[in-house]
Amino acid sequence: MSHSGPTPESFADQVRNAPGGEKLDLCYSCGTCTAACPIQWVEEAYNPRRILKMVMMGMKEQVLSSPVVWLCSACDLCYRRCPQGVHISDIMKAIRGIAAQEGYEPVRAIAQVDERACSGCGMCVQACPYQAIELTPRWVTIQQVMRQRRALPKVDKFLCQGCGACTVTCPVSAIGVAGVEDDTVVVQIREFAQAIGPNPANSRTTGKKVDVDSPAEGIGSGLSGLGR
Amino acid sequence: MVDAARHPKVDVRTYTEVERVEGFVGNFKVQLRQKSRYVHADRCNGCGECALVCPIEVPNYFDVNLAPRKAIDVAMSQSVPLLYNVDMDACIECYKCVEACGKLEAVDFGIEDELVWEDIGSIIVATGYDHFDPSVIPEYGYGRFPNVVTAMEIERFANSAGPTAGNLVRPSDGVNPERLAIVNCVGSRDKRFNPGCSNFCCMYGIKNAVLLKQAYPEMDIAIYYMDIRTPSKGYEEFYDRAREIGVHFIHGRPSLITEDPETKNLYVHSEDMALGRVIEREYDMVMLSQAAVPQPDADTVSSVLNISQGPGGWFMEYHPKLRPMDCPTDGIFLAGACQGVKDIPASVAQGSAAASRAGRVLHSDEWEIEPVVAVVWEDRCVSADGKKCGVCSRACPYGAIEYEQGKAAHVVTAKCHGCGGCVAECPHNAITQMHFTDAQILAQIRALLAKNPEEKILAFRCNWCSYPGADLAGTSHFDYSSNERGMRVMCVARMDADFFYEAFRLGAGAVLFSGCHPQDCHYITGQPVGAKRAERLLKQFERMGMTPGRFRVEWVSAAEGDKYARVVNEMQELLDSIPKEKLLEEIEGMKPEMEKRARRMKEPPQVEEALEFADRMVEAMLKAEVVE
Numbered sequence: 001m002s003h004s005g006p007t008p009e010s011f012a013d014q015v016r017n018a019p020g021g022e023k024l025d026l027c028y029s030c031g032t033c034t035a036a037c038p039i040q041w042v043e044e045a046y047n048p049r050r051i052l053k054m055v056m057m058g059m060k061e062q063v064l065s066s067p068v069v070w071l072c073s074a075c076d077l078c079y080r081r082c083p084q085g086v087h088i089s090d091i092m093k094a095i096r097g098i099a100a101q102e103g104y105e106p107v108r109a110i111a112q113v114d115e116r117a118c119s120g121c122g123m124c125v126q127a128c129p130y131q132a133i134e135l136t137p138r139w140v141t142i143q144q145v146m147r148q149r150r151a152l153p154k155v156d157k158f159l160c161q162g163c164g165a166c167t168v169t170c171p172v173s174a175i176g177v178a179g180v181e182d183d184t185v186v187v188q189i190r191e192f193a194q195a196i197g198p199n200p201a202n203s204r205t206t207g208k209k210v211d212v213d214s215p216a217e218g219i220g221s222g223l224s225g226l227g228r
Numbered sequence: 229m230v231d232a233a234r235h236p237k238v239d240v241r242t243y244t245e246v247e248r249v250e251g252f253v254g255n256f257k258v259q260l261r262q263k264s265r266y267v268h269a270d271r272c273n274g275c276g277e278c279a280l281v282c283p284i285e286v287p288n289y290f291d292v293n294l295a296p297r298k299a300i301d302v303a304m305s306q307s308v309p310l311l312y313n314v315d316m317d318a319c320i321e322c323y324k325c326v327e328a329c330g331k332l333e334a335v336d337f338g339i340e341d342e343l344v345w346e347d348i349g350s351i352i353v354a355t356g357y358d359h360f361d362p363s364v365i366p367e368y369g370y371g372r373f374p375n376v377v378t379a380m381e382i383e384r385f386a387n388s389a390g391p392t393a394g395n396l397v398r399p400s401d402g403v404n405p406e407r408l409a410i411v412n413c414v415g416s417r418d419k420r421f422n423p424g425c426s427n428f429c430c431m432y433g434i435k436n437a438v439l440l441k442q443a444y445p446e447m448d449i450a451i452y453y454m455d456i457r458t459p460s461k462g463y464e465e466f467y468d469r470a471r472e473i474g475v476h477f478i479h480g481r482p483s484l485i486t487e488d489p490e491t492k493n494l495y496v497h498s499e500d501m502a503l504g505r506v507i508e509r510e511y512d513m514v515m516l517s518q519a520a521v522p523q524p525d526a527d528t529v530s531s532v533l534n535i536s537q538g539p540g541g542w543f544m545e546y547h548p549k550l551r552p553m554d555c556p557t558d559g560i561f562l563a564g565a566c567q568g569v570k571d572i573p574a575s576v577a578q579g580s581a582a583a584s585r586a587g588r589v590l591h592s593d594e595w596e597i598e599p600v601v602a603v604v605w606e607d608r609c610v611s612a613d614g615k616k617c618g619v620c621s622r623a624c625p626y627g628a629i630e631y632e633q634g635k636a637a638h639v640v641t642a643k644c645h646g647c648g649g650c651v652a653e654c655p656h657n658a659i660t661q662m663h664f665t666d667a668q669i670l671a672q673i674r675a676l677l678a679k680n681p682e683e684k685i686l687a688f689r690c691n692w693c694s695y696p697g698a699d700l701a702g703t704s705h706f707d708y709s710s711n712e713r714g715m716r717v718m719c720v721a722r723m724d725a726d727f728f729y730e731a732f733r734l735g736a737g738a739v740l741f742s743g744c745h746p747q748d749c750h751y752i753t754g755q756p757v758g759a760k761r762a763e764r765l766l767k768q769f770e771r772m773g774m775t776p777g778r779f780r781v782e783w784v785s786a787a788e789g790d791k792y793a794r795v796v797n798e799m800q801e802l803l804d805s806i807p808k809e810k811l812l813e814e815i816e817g818m819k820p821e822m823e824k825r826a827r828r829m830k831e832p833p834q835v836e837e838a839l840e841f842a843d844r845m846v847e848a849m850l851k852a853e854v855v856e
């Protein structure tokens with residue numbers, strides 16, 4: 001309004017002014033997003049409707065310090081169903097941007113690079129759906145003695161969602177998300193398979209024997225040849 | 229309905245369409261198409277023998293296609309008049325019905341559509357609404373899952389005269405459902421489909437729940453809602469009653485409905501706001517309260533009757549608060565949902581209001597209209613000299629100007645609404661608008677730009693939107709530049725290019741061309757006519773080398789006082805940003821061109837006198853230092 005002077009930008013304004021945040025106030029809390037959210041199925045504390053409401057109410061500290069704002073995977077199942085056309089994943093992105101500016105750390109596992117194993121091929125950069133990885137030249141020590149300048153992937157901790165697309169793509173298993181590295185998952189699959197017992201229906205389909213017994217700890221198992 | 233049909237002064241024409249409407253208030257000529265029923269109305273006694281023998285069955289539209297009807301049948305059992313008609317799309321012409329009719333000889337395949345002209349005093353449009361088709365919402369599965377049904381289907385199931393005689397059954401297996409979910413706001417309040425609220429779904433959802441709960445007390449009924457809207461008399465009490473008899477209300481809009489392929493039971497996924505968590509409940513049947521949308525042929529009706537449509541396609545009323553049953557076209561009235569979604573009491577109220585308005589027309593010998601109408605200077609109209617023109621007739625949104633080559637154009641005063649579009653469009657200045665003549669407006673421009681014109685912002689505002697918008701800016705105490713000088717005309721269509729040439733010729737600093745948003749135009753298509761002209765002017769001025777922004781085009785609604793103030797302030801900022809010498813130089817440089825273009829503005833009668841008078845007034849006022 002032209003008669004009122006400038007006021008300091010509120011938290012809700014910050015989000016509104018961010019790209020994608022324009023439609024924040026259209027949300028009338030119908031709950032369709034929450035009911036549609038696949039993250040909600042596994043993490044009940046994540047409720048996009050409630051986060052939007054908290055932003056509108058200006059609850060800055062609670063929103064930015066909450067671990068759940070880092071959970072949205074931008075699958076946009078909610079956006080397609082939202083009767084008001086609110087792009088919730090963009091709003092989440094805007095909230096994270098503000099959190100990053102204000103010095104909050106993301107609370108979740110992100111992709112980590114084993115610099116010794118990485119060949120710098122850049123396939124992870126292309127695989128990342130969030131543009132969280134870029135190749136940057138760095139000095140690395142290989143085999144304890146040689147120092148070499150290499151282009152290595154660098155993961156932006158604010159953008160990475162820990163989805164693991166890079167891990168799947170990496171030909172030498174040099175990138176992985178803590179807790180869901182290639183070998184950890186394989187071990188989990190094996191345990192699961194043992195727990196449910198052999199399925200005769202599947203016996204025809206896989207003739208190959210997968211070697212999962214070789215020792216592997218954490219990322220970097222690419223060197224041990226487990227990945228491929 | 230039966231009473232109405234029996235009334236000696238009521239003539240009910242069913243199965244009849246309005247083809248053309250000519251004339252004006254009190255003197256309409258309406259062409260009706262009496263579509264052929266292939267049954268003589270005066271002979272058919274409604275016995276139904278023909279339908280008994282007819283071998284062809286087609287889906288019954290009245291039962292939402294849940295039950296069949298015969299190819300010769302009545303539209304519904306309560307039809308007034310009770311006349312059978314043949315669905316020729318389905319009929320195989322076996323003539324069994326002709327035989328069954330026997331001596332009555334009512335069935336006659338030789339009957340054709342009949343076109344008749346009728347003299348009509350006033351017209352009431354009550355064409356109602358249609359239902360939104362929920363199958364376009366993939367997540368609710370309507371059309372894919374047999375047990376997801378619409379409210380209208382439930383309505384027919386629950387009706388004792390319906391296809392199941394009032395027995396509510398699941399379409400998949402014919403079993404009574406034990407658990408029913410009612411989903412509100414399906415396709416309404418949804419920017420993807422219909423942004424508006426459909427008004428009555430909350431209440432009919434609750435009504436169906438209460439009725440079904442009475443018929444099946446054991447049934448578990450849950451209503452999924454975003455907001456329950458019970459604004460009318462007795463509605464909240466009814467909502468309370470539904471809660472009291474055990475209907476569940478779940479605050480949350482379902483995001484997904486899935487089906488168990490074996491049992492055909494349905495799972496409704498939603499957030500329950502009260503519980504604060506996502507729930508998934510199993511139901512035997514789901515009812516979708518679908519949105520109300522305009523009739524599919526609303527566009528045809530609007531073009532036949534020359535009535536405009538507002539946002540969403542509903543017919544536009546004259547004024548949303550004060551004249552909700554009047555059309556912008558005199559003598560045509562609106563009743564019911566065709567004007568906007570409304571429930572039964574509101575429709576009845578509006579229908580009665582429209583009837584009394586129509587009666588007023590029928591009982592008047594004279595009809596009073598606004599004095600702001602167009603008048604042709606017959607000696608100036610080139611058509612009278614046999615030249616081809618007709619520009620005015622094409623510009624008129626009401627069809628009020630009769631044009632025939634060789635005769636001067638003629639304005640049917642009763643049809644003219646006074647937008648002034650014809651006046652501005654006439655290339656020969658042969659039409660004027662009473663109370664807004666060229667002479668009057670030019671004299672005002674001259675007076676407003678009498679002193680220090682380069683400091684002034686001359687604002688042309690339309691009477692219905694931007695003028696009240698500026699008013700609102702004032703009453704809301706929004707500051708805007710005091711150099712603004714407002715000019716009122718009825719519509720942007722009246723804003724003749726000559727006015728702008730003249731304003732710049734007189735040295736105006738900036739000029740604003742403002743009117744309604746396209747969908748809000750009071751004169752059906754006045755805004756587009758003016759907008760086209762404004763665009764042309766923008767290009768012209770740009771070519772002449774005018775600083776962009778000195779001529780500005782803005783659409784400001786009556787509610788946008790803040791926008792009006794902002795626009796004027798931005799124009800003031802622009803003027804402030806141009807050094808004064810540079811501005812004066814630009815104005816001087818463009819004067820000859822403006823003079824050349826504005827030369828024809830003095831042609832219309834009375835302009836010279838008016839300008840002279842204005843000059844004298846200004847001179848006197850300047851002496852008295854009234855004008856600043």
